[in-house]
Structures are given as C-alpha cells and as structure tokens.
Amino acid sequence: MRQVTGRSSNNSDNKASIRLASGGRFFSATTLGSIAQSGDVVVCIDTPRVTLVPTTITSQLSAEQALAITGQAPQSDEVAIFSAPVGDVCAAIAISKSCYTALSEQLGSRLRVTTPLLSTTHNGEHCLVVELAEKVCYLRLYNSTLQIAEALEVESVDELIFYVANILDATSTPTTIPIYIIGSQQSAKALKKYYNVICE
Numbered sequence: 001m002r003q004v005t006g007r008s009s010n011n012s013d014n015k016a017s018i019r020l021a022s023g024g025r026f027f028s029a030t031t032l033g034s035i036a037q038s039g040d041v042v043v044c045i046d047t048p049r050v051t052l053v054p055t056t057i058t059s060q061l062s063a064e065q066a067l068a069i070t071g072q073a074p075q076s077d078e079v080a081i082f083s084a085p086v087g088d089v090c091a092a093i094a095i096s097k098s099c100y101t102a103l104s105e106q107l108g109s110r111l112r113v114t115t116p117l118l119s120t121t122h123n124g125e126h127c128l129v130v131e132l133a134e135k136v137c138y139l140r141l142y143n144s145t146l147q148i149a150e151a152l153e154v155e156s157v158d159e160l161i162f163y164v165a166n167i168l169d170a171t172s173t174p175t176t177i178p179i180y181i182i183g184s185q186q187s188a189k190a191l192k193k194y195y196n197v198i199c200e
Helices: 029-033 063-069 097-110 157-170 185-191
Strands: 015-019 041-046 050-054 078-082 089-096 111-114 126-133 136-143 145-153 178-182 196-199
Touching (some): 063 078, 089 097, 089 111, 097 111, 126 157, 136 157, 157 185, 178 185
Parallel strands (some): 015 041, 126 178
Antiparallel strands (some): 050 089, 126 136, 136 145
16 A cells, blocks of 8 residues: 555554555555544545646636546546645546545545645656556656656556656756656666666
8 A cells, every 4th residue: 555644643544545456446444444533634546547736726627627628537437536735736636436435435524635746755856756656657857846747557667768758858858867766676677777767
C-alpha cells in the first residue's frame, strides 16, 4: 500500500491507497476499519485519469468538466472528484463510483483524496521527478516551480524512456538535470544509461 498519512493527525495509520490495476478497489473494509478514528484520512488514488486545476476556478468548473477538457471525461461507472488542495492547486480525479461510495460511507467528512501529481517534493529545484506505481507513471518537471505534471499509463521501460525524452525535448530542458526515480529500480537502471538518475 502507498503510505499517505492523515493530514490532521500524526498517526501513521491514517493512510490508504486506491490502485487502478485492481479495478480501483485496492482496499478492504478491514483496512479502512483499522484506520485511526480521528483526523482526516488521505487516500492516494493511483490513476492516469487525473489533471491539475487551479483552485481559483474550482467554483466555476466541476471536476467532471475539468477532466472532460483534457479528454478524460468520466465513464458511466466513474465519478469525478476534486482532491484536497495543495497550495493554489488541486486535482480532478476519476474514480469508480462503487469505490468512492465505499470510502465515503466508511470515512464520511474525514475523507481527503490526493494524487502523486500534487507532491511538492523537489519543488524549487530544476529537475524531473518520475514516480511509478503499478502501470501509472507520474512525471513532474520543475524549474524553480512546477512546470509540467503528467500522469500516464506505462506498459514498459521503453515507453517510460520515450516519455522522459519527450518531456525534456518539448520543454527544451537540458538532459543533464537530475531525474529522481521513485518506485522502480528496473526503470532507474534503464534511465541511468541516458540521464543523471537519483533513486529515492
């Protein structure tokens, strides 16, 4: 499970994960029942069906509309939700209706959702952060501040190398910048052939 701690609690038990690879249901009632009974519970949803949105427009734009603009309109068995904000940005995320209903019933107003795209790790640097979870790859390019944030389905290391090369080329970013890899030693080894890779 991805460890995401409760925002309002220091209890490391306030964590859960939702994985696309298992049908968006990578948790059990037992898992949720064992989570601390106080404080917000932050659930990290691993899916490529996500986009970042400035919080200033969330009152004018629904999560469903935000996803539709990027060609990711929710399917009939999905619901679109906004994540908890991080600074002046939040994420519009598509999640299965049954999964969201189960989470809401169990956690109520304590439920907060997030995505690795909202991580602020390495903000302020000039670098690329590559985070891998199952078949989802999160790319965050920083140049002092966040420049690009993408969530993509990745089937192979070759695909990952293509996406990294493409994002660096499209932004005229030097290939010598640090590339932080989170979550896959195999991918890190492959990228080290071409880039300045740092494993985390």
